[in-house]
Amino acid sequence: MAVTIRDVARAAQVSVATVSRALNDSQTVTDETRKHVLRIAHALDFVPHGGARSLSLRRTDTIGVLLPDLHGEYFSELIRGLDLGARSGRQHLLLSASHGEVSEAVAALRAMRSRVDGLVVMTPFADGELVAAAVKRAVPLVLLNSRDTAHCDVSFAIDNHAGAFNVAKHLIARGHRRIAFVSGPADNVEARDRLRGFKAAHREAGQAPGRILRGNFREESGFAAACQLLASELPDAIFAANDAMAIGCLHALKSEGVQVPRDIALAGFDDIPIARLLDPPLTTAGVPIAEIGRQAADCCIDLIRGKKIETGCRLSVPELVIRASSGRQSGTGAAPSAQSRRIRP
Amino acid sequence: MAVTIRDVARAAQVSVATVSRALNDSQTVTDETRKHVLRIAHALDFVPHGGARSLSLRRTDTIGVLLPDLHGEYFSELIRGLDLGARSGRQHLLLSASHGEVSEAVAALRAMRSRVDGLVVMTPFADGELVAAAVKRAVPLVLLNSRDTAHCDVSFAIDNHAGAFNVAKHLIARGHRRIAFVSGPADNVEARDRLRGFKAAHREAGQAPGRILRGNFREESGFAAACQLLASELPDAIFAANDAMAIGCLHALKSEGVQVPRDIALAGFDDIPIARLLDPPLTTAGVPIAEIGRQAADCCIDLIRGKKIETGCRLSVPELVIRASSGRQSGTGAAPSAQSRRIRP
DNA sequence: TTGTAAGCGTTATCAG
DNA sequence: CTGATAACGCTTACAA
Numbered sequence: 001m002a003v004t005i006r007d008v009a010r011a012a013q014v015s016v017a018t019v020s021r022a023l024n025d026s027q028t029v030t031d032e033t034r035k036h037v038l039r040i041a042h043a044l045d046f047v048p049h050g051g052a053r054s055l056s057l058r059r060t061d062t063i064g065v066l067l068p069d070l071h072g073e074y075f076s077e078l079i080r081g082l083d084l085g086a087r088s089g090r091q092h093l094l095l096s097a098s099h100g101e102v103s104e105a106v107a108a109l110r111a112m113r114s115r116v117d118g119l120v121v122m123t124p125f126a127d128g129e130l131v132a133a134a135v136k137r138a139v140p141l142v143l144l145n146s147r148d149t150a151h152c153d154v155s156f157a158i159d160n161h162a163g164a165f166n167v168a169k170h171l172i173a174r175g176h177r178r179i180a181f182v183s184g185p186a187d188n189v190e191a192r193d194r195l196r197g198f199k200a201a202h203r204e205a206g207q208a209p210g211r212i213l214r215g216n217f218r219e220e221s222g223f224a225a226a227c228q229l230l231a232s233e234l235p236d237a238i239f240a241a242n243d244a245m246a247i248g249c250l251h252a253l254k255s256e257g258v259q260v261p262r263d264i265a266l267a268g269f270d271d272i273p274i275a276r277l278l279d280p281p282l283t284t285a286g287v288p289i290a291e292i293g294r295q296a297a298d299c300c301i302d303l304i305r306g307k308k309i310e311t312g313c314r315l316s317v318p319e320l321v322i323r324a325s326s327g328r329q330s331g332t333g334a335a336p337s338a339q340s341r342r343i344r345p
Numbered sequence: 346m347a348v349t350i351r352d353v354a355r356a357a358q359v360s361v362a363t364v365s366r367a368l369n370d371s372q373t374v375t376d377e378t379r380k381h382v383l384r385i386a387h388a389l390d391f392v393p394h395g396g397a398r399s400l401s402l403r404r405t406d407t408i409g410v411l412l413p414d415l416h417g418e419y420f421s422e423l424i425r426g427l428d429l430g431a432r433s434g435r436q437h438l439l440l441s442a443s444h445g446e447v448s449e450a451v452a453a454l455r456a457m458r459s460r461v462d463g464l465v466v467m468t469p470f471a472d473g474e475l476v477a478a479a480v481k482r483a484v485p486l487v488l489l490n491s492r493d494t495a496h497c498d499v500s501f502a503i504d505n506h507a508g509a510f511n512v513a514k515h516l517i518a519r520g521h522r523r524i525a526f527v528s529g530p531a532d533n534v535e536a537r538d539r540l541r542g543f544k545a546a547h548r549e550a551g552q553a554p555g556r557i558l559r560g561n562f563r564e565e566s567g568f569a570a571a572c573q574l575l576a577s578e579l580p581d582a583i584f585a586a587n588d589a590m591a592i593g594c595l596h597a598l599k600s601e602g603v604q605v606p607r608d609i610a611l612a613g614f615d616d617i618p619i620a621r622l623l624d625p626p627l628t629t630a631g632v633p634i635a636e637i638g639r640q641a642a643d644c645c646i647d648l649i650r651g652k653k654i655e656t657g658c659r660l661s662v663p664e665l666v667i668r669a670s671s672g673r674q675s676g677t678g679a680a681p682s683a684q685s686r687r688i689r690p
Numbered sequence: 691t692t693g694t695a696a697g698c699g700t701t702a703t704c705a706g
Numbered sequence: 707c708t709g710a711t712a713a714c715g716c717t718t719a720c721a722a
């Protein structure tokens with residue numbers, strides 16, 4: 001049995017109240033008693049029971065995180081950022097993945113609700129309504145990758161339309177005519193926005209979008225999409241709706257001996273850490289993933305502490321990150337090798 | 346204020362005890378009352394308070410995970426596996442990173458101790474003594490990447506020596522003579538074992554090891570090490586003690602126009618998912634990272650449930666994964682391109 | 691400054 | 707089968 005505050009009190013010959021006060025450095029204890037109690041507590045290696053504490057204090061010092069998946073560097077970066085924020089606010093991190101299932105998400109949210117002081121949630125679903133319903137707004141709610149402002153306190157979103165627009169525009173400017181798009185899942189808002197951005201850039205350029213293939217944001221689906229493309233005449237470029245799928249494409253292309261960017265250009269979205277290390281380095285829309293995670297955690301903690309912060313949606317516009325994979329300069333026929341040397345990865 | 350069991354009891358016109366029984370489907374309730382209570386509870390959207398529950402039940406349904414870092418795909422995979430295991434055992438996951446600091450690790454462990462039913466810990470420190478001391482064995486303890494069996498219930502380790510030995514042996518067999526080694530941090534047991542394995546393979550082959558550079562398992566240190574190597578005459582091959590550093594090396598080499606494997610061979614350790622997608626695909630020692638995470642979680646849960654399982658250390662031997670980066674076949678002078686096409690990534 | 695005692699929300703024991 | 711009621715470990719009025 002673990003040592004309780006009562007054991008400490010007994011050993012220190014004081015009441016439990018005094019121990020509690022000494023431990024939580026309330027001002028109403030003599031320095032002497034405090035030291036005495038602290039020494040005993042330390043000797044007994046006393047650690048207050050978290051559950052009891054949260055029951056009494058009505059707070060858990062924990063923030064819950066629900067993510068749709070844990071595969072790959074995107075989530076790895078996000079979690080890293082969340083940990084940074086939580087740690088600096090002295091909060092624990094309760095992590096859960098919904099695996100893209102609404103039912104699992106709702107279940108996880110319900111289960112978490114009573115164990116956390118705040119929630120940071122990213123779901124692939126259109127808006128925060130379901131999430132909010134499951135959470136009942138019992139605790140502060142921060143939504144990730146959502147523009148919803150009605151059902152949460154703060155949401156973080158990236159301007160997927162603008163990001164995709166800029167990447168597509170860049171590819172067009174580089175002289176690519178037939179640009180295929182590997183989209184994300186149909187029911188994912190972000191994926192839809194990226195597709196819209198892709199189309200908008202073509203509209204603006206007065207150019208018809210190339211083939212549009214359905215993916216699911218996972219690398220394998222990018223691989224599959226590229227394989228489909230390889231079956232017939234190749235387009236000039238492929239724009240994958242995220243980096244993971246772009247990596248899948250790259251892999252498929254290489255395995256067939258198709259060289260990027262010489263034979264075909266390639267671009268992704270997210271700028272996960274590996275993107276700049278691929279061969280060729282990947283042109284993409286840069287999203288500060290870890291930074292968003294950190295801010296989301298910070299923000300959630302501020303909310304928990306009742307600090308007045310600006311509610312609503314924090315939109316960040318992805319930065320176009322041009323690397324060698326997007327290929328030929330418009331107008332010039334510079335050798336690919338020279339190009340890949342010139343562009344700083 | 347959240348709705349409590351008392352609110353449900355009042356609304357259902359029964360005692361709290363009955364509500365509790367109905368909710369935890371104890372056999373001693375009429376089907377009728379159970380249904381009645383359940384309906385009311387659902388209508389009120391009642392969720393039992395985790396803290397109170399854990400106080401009363403003396404269990405938290407949570408397993409704590411302490412990792413030295415969260416950077417990169419290695420930890421991402423590990424966490425994914427842990428989540429898989431935790432989820433299937435209906436446990437929550439409390440995640441924390443020690444950032445390589447002993448003091449942080451100890452603090453995190455103490456803080457977690459009272460909030461979890463079991464612990465899965467990976468630290469860069471030699472043995473489990475510190476960890477065990479911090480945990481006081483209050484809960485089951487599973488150690489990751491440690492061979493310690495004295496201070497924990499179960500530990501998972503990989504045979505770093507054998508893994509490195511095999512990679513080095515492979516490089517030697519491929520005809521590489523001067524093989525540089527980029528090591529991990531000096532105080533890391535795993536890193537030391539890999540270095541020993543590297544040396545042992547050379548000893549067996551009657552060949553002198555090449556230059557040994559100090560790294561820290563992070564990509565940047567691999568980059569730096571390769572830069573050092575680039576400053577003087579290049580070795581025939583570089584063996585980095587993990588994939589992240591190998592990626593850093595690859596990056597540095599490419600930026601100087603050095604081609605892998607044509608100009609120099611390269612190998613890593615871990616087989617993180619990206620390894621097979623690099624250009625060239627990376628030869629490495631394959632460690633089933635996610636699987637180990639899943640098993641560790643499973644195992645921790647079994648321990649929590651008092652199931653009798655085999656204690657001690659579960660050692661897994663990394664599998665040599667040969668890909669194009671390790672370069673020329675011993676004796677043959679096959680063109681690199683042909684090679685990279687032949688070897689299945 | 692310190693101690694006593696009343697919660698916090700559940701579950702479990704023990705009568706009815 | 708159901709209802710009081712006593713834990714569980716901690717914090718915090720309220721008293722002394």
